[in-house]
Amino acid sequence: MRLTILALLATVAAPALAQTRPAPAPAPAISPETLKTVTQTLSSDAYEGRAPTTAGEEKTVAYIIERFKAAGLKPGNHGAWTQAVPMVEITATDMSPMTFTVPGKPAQRLAYRTxxxxxxxxxxxxxxxxxxxVVFVGYGITAPEKGWDDYAGVDVKGKTVVILINDADWQTMGREGPFEGRAMTWYGRWPYKFENAAKHGAAAAIIVHQTEPAAYPWAVVQSSWTGPQLELDEKGDHLDQSQAVGxxxxxxxxALFAAAGKDFAALSEAAKTKGFKAVPLDARMSLSFRNTIRRQASKNVIGVLPGTAHPDDYVLYSAHWDHLGRCDPVDGDDICNGAVDNASGVAGLVALAEAQAKAGPAKRSIGFLAVTAEESGLLGSRYYAEHPIYPLGHTVGGVNMDVLNVNGLTRDFVIAGAGKSELEDLVKPIVAAEGRVIGTESNPERGGYYRSDHFSFAKLGVPMLDANSGQDLVAGGTAAGHAKAEDYVANRYHKPADEYDPKWDWSGALSDLRIYYKLGRMLAYDGNAWPNWYPTAEFRAIRDRSRDATR
Known part of the structure; x- marks a missing residue:
């Protein structure tokens, strides 16, 4: 029902954007050689997995600047190519076991990493x-607009909260339910759960990993949460956060619940219901470790194609350049190269810069933003959105690219978090002109909309499209596409095996990039288009305020 209502609202909102739009010039060809060369280069061992604040970053930033210059862009930060992003790197050492004690029972000692x-x-x-x-707080959600509060009636200050991953209705196959059913919302994401636990004063917050609702296996958690961890370097040193998260x-x-005389499965089932009351466990948790702290700035890279008639209005393309650096070795290989994630997206950024520059300047300026530290929690895009080079009230919208399709052309084009912004109305005829159809998310429970850099802009009101190829491959259909997607998640995602393969089929990526090109060109060519969020979207009010401030 929710999607139907939003679709009706969209039909009212869209014509205002489309009435007098001029037609931009035909799109220059997107270069497949650029996609291959940039992806292969950035994902080579020489770049050491592109971890922020390492020698790999220095090489990465220099290479992106070189490609932006060659494409014909201008420095995007008032004459500079980069924006400094102050970071603090925290590396946990001397980690003790996470120890749970229950009166009259042997202590349960959880080993680090395993x-x-x-x-x-x-x-x-x-x-x-x-x-x-220790207190079990179900899904750890406080959502007043839904009348839902897993912390109601319980004081967790100084306590350890145990939390379930995803939303309470993630097992609903449709989109009905208090949290959009199968589609994960922001409340289901781990950053939200740790943030909310800290707001309630928890000393420690521990999420229970389950592969299906988390959308990735334990190996991904292990590789992402061990070794140096990055956070923005801000006043207060984040002392308002929980002491430990994990x-x-x-x-x-x-085993913990059983030792405390509780049934984990039964309590997990009860947590799906509004009005669930947090359950104190007759257990206590102890954990200690030391931190090695290093403060150092990372960099966002930004180039611009200045506009002619409205140079102070901006259309943005973004992609994150970082990956995990060195990680858990597999067959002796300890470099997480991040070829698909996200050297491919940066390659798309460069290819679009080349195409837009070849087409010549539009009425509005077009920015190309390669951000740092996405893998550490969208830090680079968050810093840019909170310290924008181009005022957000003058940022029209744009496209974020996190992973390009290297499996071949698909019939479908899928919009993550569909039903939120008028960009969807603008892109639909472009997709149709490519001979493709708008599909539905195959794994909405993975919460893709809240896991990439466009979300940093969305939270502050700027509509950014996050969309790419679906799984209905022209060669092999949905079964083949689904198998390839699952194989990537299981065997290469955040692992050393995410390496460049010369046998990849770039036809799907090229089709997606043509769509991104045309959407961006349309927004940059039409000086009157200001796509907004649908009236029911959670980001509408802040967009209205930022736009009102520019009038």
Whole structure:
């Protein structure tokens, strides 16, 4: 029902954008050689996995600037190619076991990496949580607009909260439910859960890992949450956050609950219902570790194609350049090269810059933003959105690219988080002109809309399209596309095996990029278009305020 209502609202909103739009010039060809060369270069071992604040970053930033210059862009930050992003790197050392004690029972000691992972956002030399009472808070959601509060009636200050991943209705196959059913919302994402636990004063917040609702296996958690961790370097050193945050494996959670005389499965089922009351467990948690702290700036890279008639209005393309650097070795290989994620997206950014520059300047300026530290929690895009080079009230909208399709042409083009902005109305005829159809998300439970850099802009009101190829391959159909997508998640995502393959089929990526090109060109060519969020979208009010401030 929700999507139907939004679609009706969209038909009212869209004509205002389309009435007098002029037709931009035909699109120059997108270069497949650029896609191959940039992806292969950035994902080579020489770039060491492109971890921020490393030698790999220096090479990456220099290469992107070189390609932006060659494409014909101008420096995008008042004569400079980069924006400094102040970062603090925290590396946990001397990690103790995460120990749970239940009166009269043997202590349960969870081993680091295999049973649990943990860290902190606090910039402090050491962390020590000792005998912290444990409380199960279900999905850890506080959503007043839905009448939902998993923390109602319980004081968790100084305590350890155990939290389920995803939303309470993630097992609903449709989109009906308090949290959009199968489609994960922001409330289902782990950053939200840690943020909300901290707001309630929790000393520690531990998420129970389950592969299906998390949308990735334990190996991804292990590789992402061990080694150096990055956060923005801000006043206060994040001391308002919980002392420790982390994950634990499902069997360990089940054993903890059983030792405390509780049934994990039964309580998880109860947590799906509005009005669920948090359950204190007769258990206490202890955990300690030391932190090595390093403060160092990373960089966003930005180039611009200045506009002619409205140079102070901007259309943005974005992609993150970073990956994990060195990670858990597989067959002796410890470099997470990040070829698909997201050297391919940066390659798309460069290819679009080349095409837009060849077409010549539009009425509005077009910015090309390669951001840092997406893998650390969207830090580079968050910093840009909070410290914009181009005022957000003058940022028309744009496209974010996180992973290009290297599996071949698909019949479908899928919009993540569909039903939110008028960009969807603008892109639909462009998709149709490509001979493709708008499809539905195959795995909405993965919460893709909230996991990439466009979300940093959305939270502050700027509509950014996050859309790409679906799984209905022209050669092989949905079954083949789904198999390839699942194989990538299981075997290459955030692992050393995400490496460049000369046998990749770039035809799907090229079709997607033509769509991105035409949408961006349309927005840049039409000086009157200001796409907004649909009236029911959570970002509408802040967009209206930012636009009102420019009038």
């Amino acid at each position: 049973d649990m992972v943990a860290g902190t956002y606090r910039v402090t030399p050491s962390i020590a949580v000792k005998d912290s009472p 994950w634990m494996q499902l069997p360990q959670a089940q």
